[in-house]
Amino acid sequence: MNDFNYTRVYSMDEALANVSLGKGHRVIAGGTNLIDLMKYFITTADELVDINPISEHQTIEELPDGRLRLGAFATNADTAYHPLVESRYPLLNRAILAGASAQIRNMATNGGNLLQRTRCYYFYDINTPCNKREPGTGCSAINGYNRTMAIMGTSEHCIAVFPSDMCVALAALDAVVNIVGPEGTRQLPFADFHRLPGNTPHIDNNLMDNELISSIDLPEKGFSSSYSYLKLRDRNSYAFALVSVATALDLEHGLIKEARIALGGLAHKPWRVQEAEDFLKGKQASKTNFEAAADLILQGAKSFEFNAFKIELAKRAIVRNCMMALDPDTQQPGAQPSL
Amino acid sequence: MNENKTKLTEEEKKLFGDLMPEELDEIISSGLNRRHFMKLMGLASAGLLASHLIGAEQLFARSAEIGDIADLAPAAIENGINVSFKVNNTAKKVLIDSRATLLDTLRERLDLTGSKKGCDHGQCGACTVIVDGKRVLSCLTLAATCEGKSVITIEGLAKDNELNPMQAAFLKHDGFQCGFCTPGQICSAVALMKEAKEGQASFVTADVRQNQQSVILSDEEIAERMSGNICRCGAYPNIVAAIKEAQTGKNVEQTWLFAG
Structure with a gap:
């Protein structure tokens, strides 16, 4: 790591004053991604601002109108095991528990989960060109070993994927990100928080340098009857997703009132396709309809030399996960959804 | 090393008398050092009973508690931070480089080398310790962020000679x-x-x-x-x-x- 000055801050105002000072400031919360990046010199800091001593935004609270507010500084583990998350938003519980390891979930915070960076091999290898790490140097993945890379929303400058599991569930649940900055607070719908790479792959999301995430709000509707999170990866546990799917269904008399399908491992942000969700509305919760929805979701897919398999894998994962959502008991180890 | 605290119990005297009779006087007069430990490890691989070895490790953990931290400080510390925290229920105050991880602080400054540096990037878990009751990765934890916290390492799990x-x-x-x-x-x-x-x-x-x-x-x-x-x-x-x-x-x- 480079030399940096370390400052503890005890309030949001103090934190904002520190991050507003200019470039060279980095905020540390759980540190599970930041310290790793700093050890590789991918990220450097002149001043490291430790926000852990701040007592606000550490808790999970139900708001008077029924929404659930997830403090940005609450850990992933405390969030997953909150009784209201388990009972009303089990999809979020499962997505969090699908990610990382128990140790990392005990450290990592909710705000940090949104701000984690890609695990693209070339982004991590400082000896190779990477537009995300060093704008203008080129993308090594496009013509390189791109098996784990994106197939949706890529650009000629970057085909990295966003690695979070938690965020796939937050996208499906229509979460809202609360942000504080020098001019006060603002809210961003989850879909608008992360960005596609476009011409600026070095900018992962729409949080400004002088802003902080304070919390994430979940609408009251938690889809606790029909939900499922499926994660496909190279080993059974403690690996990033090749493809992951969060499905939340609202069913009435066997018909789909509302469907949410969000995908991870496919793009620079959690991926949702409105057209596919609209298609399912009012239809029967059947394998045929889910297959049609999967085709709609993947219709714009663009694969590269080594990741064409992801298109078929994603389609099958969507169908399987939607069938599992119909009966969350089939999410038990070894259980097979009735396909 | 503070002689008081490294004083051997009768049980430990017997243990080292059995295993390394020629070193016993030295251990009693000036405490344990790494050479003794390496020798112990050699004996272990030659078939020493594990329970003996744990007794010896306990003694090492105890002697590490009173290691003079100032003597162990590296020559140059950039952006020094004073951190006070508990390690294995013993209060510690140590001046560290702002970049020091908890793992390096435990191993290099507090002489607790039980926690291992495997990958140093949060992928292997060899550095796992328990902070405020929860397991975390010490390689991805800055020691500076541990102010006021309580850390339990492998050295702190046994109670005297009784294993966890x-x-x-x-x-x-x-x-x-x-x-x-x-x-x-x-x-x-x-x-x-x-x-x-x-x-x-x-x-x-x-x-x-x-x-x-x-x-x-x-x-x-x-x-x-x-x-x-x-x-x-x-x-x-x-x-x-x-x-x-x-x-x-x-x-x-x-x-x-x-x-x-």
């Missing part, structure tokens, strides 16, 4: 081969016992909507919950058996899975 039940179970089931990942595995497993008791679910738990009182860990649950600790020797079946036995207190046979 998880340590005893790992010994009984050979939950290791080379032993490098073992301190992290055991710290992780000790914290896991508390998580299971509190009814925390894992990704393979059937239905999270049912608030469980406490979880009896199946093989699959243990594998999922311990996935943050990699064992390159592949001692996993033994580790799973050890954790099962530590949780239930009942004898557990190892389950071997062979490809069909």
Whole structure:
């Protein structure tokens, strides 16, 4: 790591004053991604601002109108095991528990989960060109070993994927990100928080340098009857997703009132396709309809030399996960959804 | 080294008298050093009873507690931070470089080398320690962020010469081969016992909507919950058996899975 000055801050105002000072400031919360990046010199800091001593935004609270507010500084583990998350938003519980390891979930915070960076091999290898790490140097993945890379929303400058599991569930649940900055607070719908790479792959999301995430709000509707999170990866546990799917269904008399399908491992942000969700509305919760929805979701897919398999894998994962959502008991180890 | 605290008990005198009679006077007069430890390790690989070795390690942990931290300070510290925290229930105050991880601080400054540096990037779990009751990765924790916290390392799990039940179970089931990942595995497993008791679910738990009182860990649950600790020797079946036995207190046979 480079030399940096370390400052503890005890309030949001103090934190904002520190991050507003200019470039060279980095905020540390759980540190599970930041310290790793700093050890590789991918990220450097002149001043490291430790926000852990701040007592606000550490808790999970139900708001008077029924929404659930997830403090940005609450850990992933405390969030997953909150009784209201388990009972009303089990999809979020499962997505969090699908990610990382128990140790990392005990450290990592909710705000940090949104701000984690890609695990693209070339982004991590400082000896190779990477537009995300060093704008203008080129993308090594496009013509390189791109098996784990994106197939949706890529650009000629970057085909990295966003690695979070938690965020796939937050996208499906229509979460809202609360942000504080020098001019006060603002809210961003989850879909608008992360960005596609476009011409600026070095900018992962729409949080400004002088802003902080304070919390994430979940609408009251938690889809606790029909939900499922499926994660496909190279080993059974403690690996990033090749493809992951969060499905939340609202069913009435066997018909789909509302469907949410969000995908991870496919793009620079959690991926949702409105057209596919609209298609399912009012239809029967059947394998045929889910297959049609999967085709709609993947219709714009663009694969590269080594990741064409992801298109078929994603389609099958969507169908399987939607069938599992119909009966969350089939999410038990070894259980097979009735396909 | 402070002579008072490294004073050997009668039991320990007997232990070192048995194992290294020619070193006994030196140990009594000036305390243990790494040379003694290396010799002990040599004896261990030659078939020394594990219980003897744990007794010796306890003594090392005790002598490390009173190591003069100022003497161990590196020549140059950039952006020094004073951190006060508890390590194995002993208060510590140490001036560290702002970049120092908890792992490096434990190993290089506090002479607690039980926690291991495997990958140093949060991928292997060898550095797992317990901070304020929760297992975390010490390689991704800046020591500066540990102000006021309580850290338990592998050296702090046994009570005097009595092993933590998880340590005893790992010994009984050979939950290791080379032993490098073992301190992290055991710290992780000790914290896991508390998580299971509190009814925390894992990704393979059937239905999270049912608030469980406490979880009896199946093989699959243990594998999922311990996935943050990699064992390159592949001692996993033994580790799973050890954790099962530590949780239930009942004898557990190892389950071997062979490809069909």
